[in-house]
Amino acid sequence: xxxxxxxxxxxxxxxxxxxxxxxAQNEDMELVAVFTRRDPSAMKAEEGVRFxxxxxxxxxxxLIDVMILCGGSATDLPEQTPAVAAMFNTVxxxxxxxxxxxxxxxxxxxxxxxxxxxxxxxxxxxxLFSMNRMLAEAxxxxxxxxxxxxxxxxxxxxxxxxRVPGVKAGVQYTIPVxxxxxxxxxxxxxxxxxxxxxxxxCYVVAEDGADKAEIEKAIVTMPNYFAEYDTTVAFITEEExxxxxxxxxxxxFVIRSGIxxxxxxxxxxxxxxxxxxxxxxxxVLTAYARxxxxxxxxxxxxxxxxxxxxxxxLSPKSGEQLRKELL
Amino acid sequence: xxxxxxxxxxxxxxxxxxxxxxxAQNEDMELVAVFTRRDPSAMKAEEGVRFxxxxxxxxxxxLIDVMILCGGSATDLPEQTPAVAAMFNTVxxxxxxxxxxxxxxxxxxxxxxxxxxxxxxxxxxxxLFSMNRMLAEAxxxxxxxxxxxxxxxxxxxxxxxxRVPGVKAGVQYTIPVxxxxxxxxxxxxxxxxxxxxxxxxCYVVAEDGADKAEIEKAIVTMPNYFAEYDTTVAFITEEExxxxxxxxxxxxFVIRSGIxxxxxxxxxxxxxxxxxxxxxxxxVLTAYARxxxxxxxxxxxxxxxxxxxxxxxLSPKSGEQLRKELL
Numbered sequence: 001x002x003x004x005x006x007x008x009x010x011x012x013x014x015x016x017x018x019x020x021x022x023x024a025q026n027e028d029m030e031l032v033a034v035f036t037r038r039d040p041s042a043m044k045a046e047e048g049v050r051f052x053x054x055x056x057x058x059x060x061x062x063l064i065d066v067m068i069l070c071g072g073s074a075t076d077l078p079e080q081t082p083a084v085a086a087m088f089n090t091v092x093x094x095x096x097x098x099x100x101x102x103x104x105x106x107x108x109x110x111x112x113x114x115x116x117x118x119x120x121x122x123x124x125x126x127x128l129f130s131m132n133r134m135l136a137e138a139x140x141x142x143x144x145x146x147x148x149x150x151x152x153x154x155x156x157x158x159x160x161x162x163r164v165p166g167v168k169a170g171v172q173y174t175i176p177v178x179x180x181x182x183x184x185x186x187x188x189x190x191x192x193x194x195x196x197x198x199x200x201x202c203y204v205v206a207e208d209g210a211d212k213a214e215i216e217k218a219i220v221t222m223p224n225y226f227a228e229y230d231t232t233v234a235f236i237t238e239e240e241x242x243x244x245x246x247x248x249x250x251x252x253f254v255i256r257s258g259i260x261x262x263x264x265x266x267x268x269x270x271x272x273x274x275x276x277x278x279x280x281x282x283x284v285l286t287a288y289a290r291x292x293x294x295x296x297x298x299x300x301x302x303x304x305x306x307x308x309x310x311x312x313x314l315s316p317k318s319g320e321q322l323r324k325e326l327l
Numbered sequence: 328x329x330x331x332x333x334x335x336x337x338x339x340x341x342x343x344x345x346x347x348x349x350x351a352q353n354e355d356m357e358l359v360a361v362f363t364r365r366d367p368s369a370m371k372a373e374e375g376v377r378f379x380x381x382x383x384x385x386x387x388x389x390l391i392d393v394m395i396l397c398g399g400s401a402t403d404l405p406e407q408t409p410a411v412a413a414m415f416n417t418v419x420x421x422x423x424x425x426x427x428x429x430x431x432x433x434x435x436x437x438x439x440x441x442x443x444x445x446x447x448x449x450x451x452x453x454x455l456f457s458m459n460r461m462l463a464e465a466x467x468x469x470x471x472x473x474x475x476x477x478x479x480x481x482x483x484x485x486x487x488x489x490r491v492p493g494v495k496a497g498v499q500y501t502i503p504v505x506x507x508x509x510x511x512x513x514x515x516x517x518x519x520x521x522x523x524x525x526x527x528x529c530y531v532v533a534e535d536g537a538d539k540a541e542i543e544k545a546i547v548t549m550p551n552y553f554a555e556y557d558t559t560v561a562f563i564t565e566e567e568x569x570x571x572x573x574x575x576x577x578x579x580f581v582i583r584s585g586i587x588x589x590x591x592x593x594x595x596x597x598x599x600x601x602x603x604x605x606x607x608x609x610x611v612l613t614a615y616a617r618x619x620x621x622x623x624x625x626x627x628x629x630x631x632x633x634x635x636x637x638x639x640x641l642s643p644k645s646g647e648q649l650r651k652e653l654l
């Protein structure tokens with residue numbers, strides 16, 4: 001029996017708690033400690049979980065194989081990943097697509113100096129969706145790729161609603177337009193405007209006495225967030241919001257409509273339907289922590305993405321088992 | 328500009344012709360020669376294609392980077408792959424699932440002796456479906472996996488029909504049962520009998536004067552092929568068979584219904600809808616030929632499967648491009 005992979009979690013929001021649950025599902029892993037910016041002594045005591053301040057991380061060198069970084073991409077990870085990669089192997093879900101190349105370079109330099117492995121930008125998009133975009137393009141170079149998100153809650157758009165004057169609370173769902181997905185599945189390769197791919201649906205709780213018509217107008221005309229979409233606004237009560245919209249479902253599709261030979265249509269589709277976005281993302285990060293541990297054992301160093309790692313490294317099974325059971 | 332990857336094709340049936348078409352879609356590859364058991368001088372002349380007898384392969388050492396083996400799994404590949412791997416890097420689509428472990432060992436030994444790379448059992452099942460089964464299991468260890476095939480033509484079952492006395496010609500379609508797929512997509516994880524997952528549909532041309540009731544009975548009661556399924560037999564004319572059933576469509580789905588945390592349902596689905604099974608399989612083999620060439624350049628040797636190869640190796644794009652454009 002190989003010893004268990006020793007995991008640390010940095011950040012204890014929805015994602016960090018999801019990683020904790022995912023580790024419990026994987027017998028080859030154990031959670032050593034959760035590192036938090038909050039006061040560890042004030043954290044709710046939980047059986048078998050050790051809380052530590054982030055500043056204590058360095059004392060765990062040699063005791064943790066992989067740190068799973070569960071902070072946000074806006075401000076946490078740009079600082080945390082290079083800093084933690086200087087001490088530990090890491091996995092993160094950095095998802096600011098436009099800044100990935102720069103982030104990769106910074107993390108790569110830090111990890112190479114320290115002799116660690118740092119798997120960046122995993123999860124489902126970037127992550128599983130990226131893998132499927134790449135794979136489908138490599139197999140069907142002549143073709144067209146579509147990514148649809150939803151039905152799911154978009155945190156950024158929900159935040160934007162809540163900034164509108166008169167709004168007390170709200171949640172936004174991104175909804176892919178089924179009819180165009182069916183068109184693509186049928187082998188068509190339409191050129192689509194932003195508006196044709198997704199709709200946006202907002203459930204809003206208004207402040208007492210607020211002008212609902214004004215709120216609706218402010219939302220549907222908001223540039224970058226809603227103006228480019230067909231947006232529906234529905235006003236609900238706080239109780240309804242809590243009862244029906246407190247989950248974090250998400251999902252989506254990556255579809256490539258390609259051509260081989262002389263006009264032969266071929267469709268590759270990958271899809272996710274998730275009841276909890278953070279728990280699923282956490283499960284992907286956890287599988288990549290296994291890959292990071294194996295890469296490190298083999299002497300690899302530097303930043304890695306989902307494109308650089310053999311799929312077999314994500315599984316606890318041996319190559320022999322994989323060939324026998326899953327090929 | 329890196330020089331092109333020089334490809335040889337062994338076997339010129341539907342799959343071999345598909346590889347030829349796929350190479351034409353990939354600017355970083357060129358077809359050096361097609362090796363055939365037939366008399367090369369009798370092969371239909373075609374612009375830019377050089378035909379050679381298989382016995383001449385050895386003379387192409389140093390002139391071909393990767394041989395794509397397009398023979399069948401029953402008798403061709405068990406001999407061809409180890410023999411050709413002793414001279415060239417290879418890619419094949421060996422698909423007798425039960426014999427893959429033994430095949431891997433034989434090919435691995437041959438390739439290691441010769442210092443070549445041999446990517447075995449690519450295509451879509453084994454191949455892309457295997458990758459998705461493995462990936463989904465690694466991410467959602469608590470869950471249930473389903474593979475559905477079709478709607479598509481099964482060569483083995485079509486052959487079985489044609490062996491029935493009184494049958495002149497025939498084709499068999501495997502059809503997944505949509506209602507159970509919808510059940511799984513909705514988050515259920517049913518235990519399914521063989522009969523509940525797929526139906527079989529046979530289009531049969533009877534010999535003049537043959538007893539159609541006898542033929543139908545012989546088909547639907549045939550053990551291993553049809554008895555375990557709900558099978559429908561329809562008699563058609565030879566003209567109808569030619570006009571409507573000469574394509575080779577196929578496809579299917581790999582779906583994992585998993586659980587994270589405390590009963591949170593998560594669904595991962597991968598699906599293919601193919602107008603031509605051999606052309607698509609050929610496109611997968613061709614992408615893996617690129618990976619084989621790169622592995623060989625890096626000094627790798629021995630047999631490899633889809634689990635061993637980083638996805639980025641399938642793409643002509645650099646790591647930098649992939650991170651910028653597809654992550």
